[in-house]
Amino acid sequence: MEISNLIIKNLANPHELERLFRKDPETFRKSFTQAWELNPGSQVLAIWFERLNFKESANTEKSSLFQKDFISMGILALLAGFVSRFIFQFAEQHAIAHLNLVFGILPFVAAYFVYNNFPRKNILYILIALFIISGIYLNTLPLVQNDSIVLAYIHLPIFLWVLVGLAFTGNDYRKGFARLAYLKFNGEFGILYAIMAISGGLLTALTMQLFRFVGMDIAEFYFKNVVLFGAAALAIVAAYLVSRNLKLAKNIAPYIAKIFSPLVLVTLVAYLVTVISVGKNPFMDRDFLLSFNGILLAVLAVTIFSITESGKDEKKNISDYLNFALIILALIIDSVALSAIVFRLSSYGITPNRIAVLGLNLLVWANLIWIMIAYMRFLQNKAGLSSIQDAVTKYLPIYGLWAAIVTFMFPLIF
Structure with a gap:
């Protein structure tokens, strides 16, 4: 029996229609046209027609490279890279602690979420105040390696991670589903960042080797001005991709x-x-x-x-x-x-x-x-x-x- 006849025969059997489609999608599509012409008034076939022929609008927001969150991501990624490079300049001279590098990344990740979530003003003020207080406090600590200072260095990123979570959850910070979404985001973010970091590492190794062939050692310059900048900017890019429901990380994580x-x-x-x-x-x-x-x-x-x-x-x-x-x-x-x-x-x-x-x-x-x-x-x-x-x-x-x-x-x- 032709598939078009099978389609007409099983109009009242959605399960069988789905099975026929999954068994051979291309043949189903070709035979569907004939079934649709013979039964133009069928609501079941009308739904299948939309399913098989639906197309996104050409100027949909999803396909635009200039939508709001993409532009904000690009600006924040550049700022994260420049600020991290600026902080490293002082950390390298031992004027400030190297831990200050977290302030070249986490505040900008938080800013990306705030810009796209629009939390209440009191939440926004709390986030700004706590990030500023944390930064000032970190740089009032003496640059010595005693136990209490080291413990502060270890726990401060955890505290800032919670602040990023507040920015992520926004007005829903008290709700379990929002906190669970933040935990899921972290897992998917880690996977995606690692994949992109490995790719960046391979590019770095290739670049180093190419310059060695011509007798130049650019390792120090490349690390300070490319790797450091890229590592910070990549965090914002990864946050953007995960928040845009990138299927790669979401499919791999489970x-x-x-x-x-x-x-x-x-x-x-x-x-x-x-x-x-x-x-x-x-x-x-x-x-x-x-x-x-x-x-x-x-x-x-x-x-x-x-x-x-x-x-x-x-x-x-x-x-x-x-x-x-x-x-x-x-x-x-x-x-x-x-x-x-x-x-x-x-x-x-x-x-x-x-x-x-x-x-x-x-x-x-x-x-x-x-x-x-x-x-x-x-x-x-x-x-x-x-x-x-x-x-x-x-x-x-x-x-x-x-x-x-x-x-x-x-x-x-x-």
Whole structure:
């Protein structure tokens, strides 16, 4: 039977029409014309006609290179590059801390979101004030490498990352879906930035080699004036591409999450078994305790990334059980780390590093408990996936608050 006849025969069977189309789209398109001519009054065929023949307007905003957000992206990317190069000039002379380079990137990413989201004035004023205060505060700290200053350097970017999140979520900063979208943005941004950075690295290597062929070493000049500029500007470009729903990052991210979860689980189990067999002790070995905390944060990051890429599917799958196993493993690691930190505090006294690590581990432990309970309820069909996502998104401000405390209070206290 010709496909045109099959189309007419199955006008009341949408599933069969879809199957015919997917089986051979080109033949379906060709046969559809005949079916449409024989049944011009069919509403079903009218819908298929629009589906098969719909074309975007030639002057649509999507295809324009001069739309508002593209122009703002270009301007902000150039500003980020120039400001980063300007800051590096002073950082290279040890007049200011190299950490000031974050102010050549993050404020401009935040500005891109503000320009396109139009938040309320009070949110805008808070963002401007906190970025300015952070910049002034950073440059009032002495250029010495003691524990409290180093901790401030580590935690300040986390605090600024939360500020960028406020710019991203705008007026919806209290809502879970907006915070979840920001976490998803970070995962997709990281993937896209890494892909473009690798391409830029290959271009840099090729450029270096080409100039070496003619006896010129331009490495220092190229790094200062091209690589540094490009790395800063690329952050704005990546933010623009992800926010424009670039399918590359959005299609890759869920697969990376599904691949990395089992790999991380297997690797960590093997690592912990090896550690136990060789007799490593986090209670006495400071470096091993730090590696334990690094593992903990890595597991938390992978778990959160996997959760944010789960979408809205309420059906359980193998990834959910792997995530639950990762959370249990992270809780075990965190419990051991907490015990070791308390032991070192009672044995060796209070230091900024120990207090900072203790606070972070307590926050992570509480967050993991919340996520674990939500996951248990989800796996038992007592709650939906949204409860797990709430356990992640509602906790984000607490991490930002702790980062602010360590950044702004520790150098004063210690």
